[in-house]
Each structure stands twice: as structure tokens, then as C-alpha cells.
Amino acid sequence: xxxxxxxxxxxxxxxxxxxxxxxxxxxxxxxxxxxxxxxxxxxxxxxxxxxxxxxxxxxxxxxxxxxxxxxxxxxxxxxxxxxxxxxxxxxxxxxxxxxxxxxxxxxxxxxxxxxxxxxxxxxxxxxxxxxxxxxxxxxxxxxxxxxxxxxxxxxxxxxxxxxxxxxxxxxxxxxxxxxxxxxxxxxxxxxxxxxxxxxxxxxxxxxxxxxxxxxxxxxxxxxxxxxxxxxxxxxxxxxxxxxxxxxxxxxxxxxxxxxxxxxxxxxxxxxxxxxxxxxxxxxxxxxxxxxxxxxxxxxxxxxxxxxxxxxxxxxxxxxxxxxxxxxxxxxxxxxxxx
Amino acid sequence: xxxxxxxxxxxxxxxxxxxxxxxxxxxxxxxxxxxxxxxxxxxxxxxxxxxxxxxxxxxxxxxxxxxxxxxxxxxxxxxxxxxxxxxxxxxxxxxxxxxxxxxxxxxxxxxxxxxxxxxxxxxxxxxxxxxxxxxxxxxxxxxxxxxxxxxxxxxxxxxxxxxxxxxxxxxxxxxxxxxxxxxxxxxxxxxxxxxxxxxxxxxxxxxxxxxxxxxxxxxxxxxxxxxxxxxxxxxxxxxxxxxxxxx
Numbered sequence: 001x002x003x004x005x006x007x008x009x010x011x012x013x014x015x016x017x018x019x020x021x022x023x024x025x026x027x028x029x030x031x032x033x034x035x036x037x038x039x040x041x042x043x044x045x046x047x048x049x050x051x052x053x054x055x056x057x058x059x060x061x062x063x064x065x066x067x068x069x070x071x072x073x074x075x076x077x078x079x080x081x082x083x084x085x086x087x088x089x090x091x092x093x094x095x096x097x098x099x100x101x102x103x104x105x106x107x108x109x110x111x112x113x114x115x116x117x118x119x120x121x122x123x124x125x126x127x128x129x130x131x132x133x134x135x136x137x138x139x140x141x142x143x144x145x146x147x148x149x150x151x152x153x154x155x156x157x158x159x160x161x162x163x164x165x166x167x168x169x170x171x172x173x174x175x176x177x178x179x180x181x182x183x184x185x186x187x188x189x190x191x192x193x194x195x196x197x198x199x200x201x202x203x204x205x206x207x208x209x210x211x212x213x214x215x216x217x218x219x220x221x222x223x224x225x226x227x228x229x230x231x232x233x234x235x236x237x238x239x240x241x242x243x244x245x246x247x248x249x250x251x252x253x254x255x256x257x258x259x260x261x262x263x264x265x266x267x268x269x270x271x272x273x274x275x276x277x278x279x280x281x282x283x284x285x286x287x288x289x290x291x292x293x294x295x296x297x298x299x300x301x302x303x304x305x306x307x308x309x310x311x312x313x314x315x316x317x318x319x320x321x322x323x324x325x326x327x328x329x330x331x332x333x334x335x336x337x338x
Numbered sequence: 339x340x341x342x343x344x345x346x347x348x349x350x351x352x353x354x355x356x357x358x359x360x361x362x363x364x365x366x367x368x369x370x371x372x373x374x375x376x377x378x379x380x381x382x383x384x385x386x387x388x389x390x391x392x393x394x395x396x397x398x399x400x401x402x403x404x405x406x407x408x409x410x411x412x413x414x415x416x417x418x419x420x421x422x423x424x425x426x427x428x429x430x431x432x433x434x435x436x437x438x439x440x441x442x443x444x445x446x447x448x449x450x451x452x453x454x455x456x457x458x459x460x461x462x463x464x465x466x467x468x469x470x471x472x473x474x475x476x477x478x479x480x481x482x483x484x485x486x487x488x489x490x491x492x493x494x495x496x497x498x499x500x501x502x503x504x505x506x507x508x509x510x511x512x513x514x515x516x517x518x519x520x521x522x523x524x525x526x527x528x529x530x531x532x533x534x535x536x537x538x539x540x541x542x543x544x545x546x547x548x549x550x551x552x553x554x555x556x557x558x559x560x561x562x563x564x565x566x567x568x569x570x571x572x573x574x575x576x577x578x579x580x581x582x583x584x585x
Contacts, residue, residue, distance in 0.1 A: 023390045023399070025554035026484040026528075026546070125548060135488050135529065137548050198348045198356070244363070245485055245492065247390035247397030249351040270390060271485030282352045304349050308402065308413050311352045315403055 001067045001121075005149040006100065009061035014120060014139035015266075017050035019128035023247065023270045030130035030138065033224060033266045033289035034111050037075035039318060040179050041115035043325045044072035044092050046160045049318075052122070052129035053115040054145075060103025060112060061145060065095050067153060070117035070161040074179070076109020076290045082172045091178035094164040096171060109290040118156030133224070133267065160329055177328050179321055191300040192284050192291075195307045197253060197276040199243070207235040211261065211277065212301055220293040224267040227291070234259030237275060248272040251280030251288070253299075265289065281307035283314040345426055347419050350397055353387075355415055357422055358395035363494050365480050371396060372439075372559035374429055381428075383421035391558040393482045393492070398422065439561045444526065446475070446517050446564045447572040448539035455536040459502045459519060471566055473497045474524065474538065481560040489528035489546025489554040493562060496524045508534035515541045517564065528554075539564075542576035 005012075015038065018031025032038035032055055039049040054061075060078045071093050073080045080087045081102045087093055089112070095101060103112070122129060122140055131139025140149060167173060200208065216229040235255050248254070252264045254274035263280060264272065266289075280288055281302060291297060302310075348356040357374070360367045375391050378398070385404035390397045402414045411417045448471045449456040460467045479495045486492075501522045509532065512518070516527045518535030527533060528545035541564075545555045556562065567575070 020399075021388050022553070023388050024484060024558060025552070026486065026488045026490050027553070126553070195349070198350070244393045245483070246356065246392035246395070247350065247354065247399075247485075249354050249399075251351060269486050271392065271483065276350075279349070279351050304352075304415070305413050308352045308415065311402065312414075 001153045001155055003069075003116075003151045003153060004064040004066060005061055005145045005147055005151070006064050007062040007102075008145045008147050008149075009056055009103070010059045011057040012061045012145040013055050013131040013133065013143075014052050014122060014129055015055045015131060016052040016129045018266070019126055019130050019132070019138065022126050026270055027126060027135070028132065028267060028270050029250070030128070030132050031266055032113065032130075034075055034113070034286040036286035036314075036318070037111070037113045038115075040090065040321065041072045041074040041113040043322050044074070044090065044179060045070050045115050045117040046158050046329065047115055047117065047119055049322065051115070051119050052139075053113045054120075056103065056112040056114065058110055059105060062100055062102040063114075064100050065097060068097050068161075068165055069095050069153060070156075070158070070164050071095060071101070072115050072178075073103075073112055074115075075112035076106070077292075078103040078105050078112050085172070087172075087174050088178065092160070092164065092175045094168040094173040096168065099172065110292045111290060116153050117158050117161045118154035121152035121154045159333055163333055175332070179325060190287075191298045192288050193281045193300045193302045193307070193310075194253060194278040195281060195302055195304045197278040199237075199275040200277055202237050202239075202241065202275060203255070203277055204236050204238050207237075207259075210235060212299055215296050215298055216261065217296050218291055218293050222293050224265055226265055226268060227263040227288070229261050229263075231260065235261065235277065241275075243273050243275055245271045245273040248276065249279070251282065251285050252276055253278040253280065263288065279307075281310055283307070283310040345395075345423075347422070349415060352402055352415070354397055354399045355418055355422070356395055356397040357426075360394055363393050363482065365494070367394060368480060368482055368559070370429070374426065375558070377425050377428055381425060383418060383425070385418070390485065391483055392485075439559060440557065441478075441561045441563070442556060443563050443565050444517075444541050444543060445567040445571065445575060446539040446541050447569060448474075448517075448566055450569075452572070453517070453537055453539035455502075455505070455518075456538045459500060459536050459538055462502045463500055465499070470500050470538065473500050474519075475564045475566050477563070479524070479562045479564075481556050481558055481562055483558045484554055484556060487528060487531070489556065491525060491545070491556045491560075491562070493523065493525055496522060498522065502536045504534040505536060508532055509537075512537065513540065515543065515545070517541060539566075540572075542572050542579055544579050 015032040018029040042049045125138040136142040210233045214231045214233045219228045221228045255277045256274050346358045359370045385400040387399040407417045460470045479493045481491045483492045504520045512533040514530045516537045517539040518537045520535045
């Protein structure tokens with residue numbers, strides 16, 4: 001019940017929904033960058049939706065399956081290839097023992113997720129499977145996957161897996177239904193919604209306008225920790241003031257002294273000491289996580305109330321998605337669907 | 339007067355709200371932070387996930403889907419604030435049972451290869467190295483918060499007479515356990531990392547250990563003292579802490 005890493009890809013890590021309860025000990029939450037895609041991948045194979053999957057970045061790995069498996073690849077940036085054939089993102093896929101799963105780059109996005117029915121058999125560290133790269137713990141030995149690593153898969157007796165295995169007859173099989181990504185449009189020049197941060201009023205009115213009207217370029221110094229943007233315009237405080245370090249969150253828009261916004265992402269430090277100008281709305285975080293370095297984007301200001309409503313709406317869509325997927329699976333099991 | 343009239347609330351995100359009790363770095367202000375943290379630990383509100391105490395307040399992370407609106411609050415976060423305010427009211431009673439701070443002694447081998455900047459710190463302040471050690475180890479410090487990195491304490495209360503600017507060129511690797519000074523702050527590096535602090539010594543204790551039940555040795559609100567130790571004691575304590583790691 002193992003998968004061998006034949007090629008590691010640019011940065012392939014094990015991530016679940018995150019590590020909670022340890023922030024006050026300085027341990028960051030980590031977890032998937034695009035949580036919507038992580039959850040969707042798990043839903044498609046019948047796992048707990050917050051369970052661990054592989055997060056693939058820029059270029060995917062080549063994984064040799066030494067066991068039959070039911071998997072799903074979601075997200076963006078690449079699509080699965082098995083035995084020379086390309087498959088769609090977001091569909092349940094059966095891969096027979098001995099086959100290789102590899103990836104072909106596609107134009108949009110940067111991160112994909114691979115969930116395997118039953119999940120990966122790796123120990124939890126502080127209640128989570130997420131890889132904490134900087135501290136070197138969690139996930140697979142606290143690091144990104146390397147050539148030659150062997151990942152164990154939990155033995156599964158899921159009805160979905162059994163049904164697929166029976167139908168597949170020893171060859172690759174993809175179902176004809178699936179789940180769309182929540183990356184709703186594929187234009188690179190789209191807006192990311194924000195609401196005013198703790199120190200919004202400390203910035204000049206001119207800077208507040210600039211933040212909204214400037215086209216920002218995502219630099220290549222962007223990673224799981226933070227997104228750094230470049231623009232000609234700089235943002236200025238009315239008066240310099242001393243920011244005492246305190247908690248920050250996924251999506252916090254900090255503005256260091258050089259006046260360019262930086263958005264804190266999944267591997268952000270637990271506390272930050274720069275002025276917090278804005279906060280990316282939770283409902284746009286997964287979309288932001290798929291923005292590629294060198295792509296551009298704009299910010300759009302919404303109220304906190306709108307942000308909260310959009311979050312609740314997104315969670316409702318995820319609940320509906322989950323229900324929809326189980327319905328399709330149940331139809332399959334009853335022999336009605338394919 | 340209810341304290342919450344002084345408390346301010348900030349929307350950090352749709353899943354986190356910060357309550358602030360005041361401004362600046364002040365042990366009395368922080369005592370309020372610790373007391374409130376204790377109240378929440380004992381009576382978490384519905385949907386509460388975790389919290390991060392800081393110098394001036396606490397940030398509460400919660401699951402908005404688990405919060406139940408009781409009144410006609412406009413947002414879910416308003417409901418969380420209502421619950422926090424109720425608990426801030428209780429703070430008045432809680433303050434009467436003054437909080438017993440956890441006291442932790444950190445053994446430090448000062449100077450030599452373990453504290454390569456001790457001379458520089460002494461020189462910069464017109465002191466002898468022994469005086470720097472004396473001034474650094476005679477006080478009781480307060481841990482305001484843990485943040486930035488696993489187990490990293492933000493410690494306050496250092497004697498101004500040993501304040502020293504950071505090194506102009508940061509070191510590429512500062513060993514774990516290094517005790518340093520940066521401006522008016524003192525601290526301990528839990529892990530080997532690049533850093534620009536003036537290093538005056540090293541502790542054999544592990545400030546952060548994944549294998550402990552509570553990985554961080556220090557917590558917000560702890561009182562810390564530094565105790566000078568000999569090289570022999572350092573080696574012995576270091577061995578002991580490595581062994582406890584294996585067991």
C-alpha cells in the first residue's frame with residue numbers, strides 16, 4: 001500500500017486543513033494554500049474533507065503507485081496524466097497498481113491537490129498532518145517530498161474504492177462526473193476583495209485610494225509564507241508609528257516601510273509587526289492562492305459584513321458540493337450512474 | 339465601571355477578532371491580558387478555536403459556522419464580541435484572585451564561544467563583562483507573548499544599562515538556545531536560525547520540543563530569570579535535555 005516518488009516536482013508537501021491550537025506557542029497553522037481545492041479532492045474520494053492530501057506546486061511530481069488506488073486531483077496549474085493519457089481535474093480516478101501518475105502543466109493557476117481514498121499513513125504532529133517546512137516537522141518527515149520517498153496509503157475498504165476497482169477491471173478509469181474548481185473565472189487580471197484592516201485609518205487618503213486603484217504585480221519572491229507585490233505607487237502612513245507585534249491571519253495585508261503590500265499566506269508567522277492595512281476576505285483566499293508570480297491583480301474594497309456573508313455563502317456551497325458528490329456516488333453504487 | 343468600556347475590538351478576519359485593553363508595553367496591562375486569557379480558557383465561547391495573547395490584548399480565532407447568533411447582531415463577529423464582553427465583566431471578579439505567575443529559571447552559560455558578543459555589549463555600555471552578566475541575570479522578566487517562531491518569547495523588563503543595538507551584519511546561523519540582546523530587548527532563540535541579536539550566552543534548555551506535551555517551554559505571562567552556570571553544568575544539563583528527548 002505505497003506510492004513511490006519517482007520525481008519530486010518543484011515543491012510537493014503533505015497538507016491538511018491546518019494545525020490549530022498551538023498559535024500561542026508560536027506554531028503557525030500551515031495547511032493547504034487553496035483549502036477549497038483540498039476539501040474538494042477529499043470529498044471526491046470519500047475522505048474526511050479536512051484530511052491530508054498532497055499539495056503540488058508549479059510542476060507536479062511523478063508518483064508510482066504500488067497499489068490500486070482511488071484518487072482525485074483538484075486545483076489548477078497542472079492536470080493528471082496516467083499511461084500517456086490526460087485526465088480532467090476534479091473527477092474521481094482509479095489508478096491500478098504499477099501505474100505512474102504524472103502531471104502536465106496548464107496555463108492557469110499554480111497549485112494542485114492529490115487526495116487518495118483512505119488517506120496517507122503518516123503520523124500527526126501536534127494534531128495535524130500539515131508540513132511545517134521552516135520548523136522541519138509535520139507532514140512527510142517535516143519536508144517537501146524527495147526522489148525515492150515512499151508514502152504509505154491507509155488500507156481502504158471504502159465502498160467507493162471497491163466499486164471503482166470492480167468496474168475498472170485492472171485499468172485506469174475516470175468517472176464522467178466531478179466537481180468544478182471554485183476558481184470561477186480564469187482571467188489573470190481579476191480583483192481580490194479586501195476589507196479595511198486594523199491600521200487602515202493610519203494610511204494617507206491618497207494611499208487608501210492607491211491600494212484600490214493600482215494594478216499589482218505578484219513577484220517571484222512569493223511563496224507559502226507570503227505574497228509580495230510590486231507597483232510603481234507606494235503606500236504611506238500619515239505618521240510613522242510603532243506597531244507592537246500581535247496576531248495576524250491568513251490574508252492579512254501588511255505594508256512594510258517600502259510601501260508595497262504583502263499578503264500573509266498559509267505559512268505566515270503567528271505574529272506580525274507591520275501596519276495591517278487590509279484583510280483579504282476569506283472567500284477569496286483559495287483564488288488568491290492560485291495566483292501565479294508575474295500575474296497581476298487589483299484589490300476591491302468590501303465591507304466586513306459583506307465579507308462575512310460571502311464566507312458563509314462559500315461554506316454553504318461547499319456543503320452542497322459535498323452532498324452532490326455523495327449523491328452521485330450513491331447513484332453509482334446503486335448501479336444507476338457511471 | 340465595567341472594563342469592557344475601555345476594551346476595544348478589531349476585526350482581524352472573518353474568523354478572528356482582537357480585543358485590546360490598552361497601549362504600550364506595561365506589566366499591569368499584560369496582567370489583564372493574562373487574566374482574561376484564563377477566563378476564556380475556563381469558559382470558552384461557542385465556536386472558539388484558539389487565541390494569541392500579545393502585549394496589549396488577545397486575538398481570538400473562532401469558527402464562524404459554530405457561533406450561534408442569539409440576538410439580532412448584524413454580524414457573527416458581533417455575536418462573538420457580545421460573548422467576549424460578558425466574560426470581560428467577569429474579569430472584575432477574577433482580578434480579585436490574583437493570578438499566580440509561572441516562574442521559570444533559565445540556566446545560561448555566559449560569554450566565550452557561547453556568548454561571542456558579550457565583550458561587545460560590555461564595551462558598548464562601558465561595563466565589565468561580569469557587570470553585564472550581573473545586570474542581565476539579577477532581574478525577573480515577563481514573557482509578554484510567544485510568537486514569530488515556535489517557542490520564541492517576547493520578553494520585557496531588561497535593564498537599560500545593557501541595551502545594545504543589533505549587529506550591523508546578521509549572522510547566518512545563530513545556534514539554538516542562544517541568549518541575546520537587541521536594542522532594549524532580551525530573548526532566547528528556540529531554534530538555529532539566521533539572526534542579528536548580540537549573543538551574550540546560551541542555555542542548554544530546549545525552548546521548543548515537538549516531543550513534549552506542551553512543546554513551548556515558555557508561555558505568555560510567565561516570569562523568567564536567567565541563572566549564570568558553569569561550563570560543566572551546561573554540558574551536564576545539555577546531556578540531560580538530549581536524553582529526555584529520546585525517552
